[in-house]
Amino acid sequence: MGEAERGESAPRLRISFWCSNEHETVPSFASDAQVPETWDCPRCGFPAGQDRDNPPDPPRTEPYKTHLAYVRERRSDADGEAILAEALAKLRGEI
Secondary structure, eight states, X not given: OXXXXXXXXXXXXXXXXXXXXXOEEOOEEETTSOOOSEEEOTTTXXXXXXXXXXXXXXXXXXXXXXXXXXXXXXXXXXXXXXXXXXXXXXXXXXX
């Protein structure tokens, strides 16, 4: 189908977005659409903003933690010793 058969295309705006790696992305939006504050960079996946000199910070990823690491964050060594002593006492039939 040609443009004559489809009708006129909607008026568009092309807005530039920059990520922290200085990649520029220029998506087009309908002129009456609300333009988002950030846009995902198609090259690196970081968030991109409209301010070239001050792009959004890349997301910070937390390293993988084991279950034991989470337990150590919640319990002190003294708590661990008390829990271990109680469990051993139960096994020995003292409690």
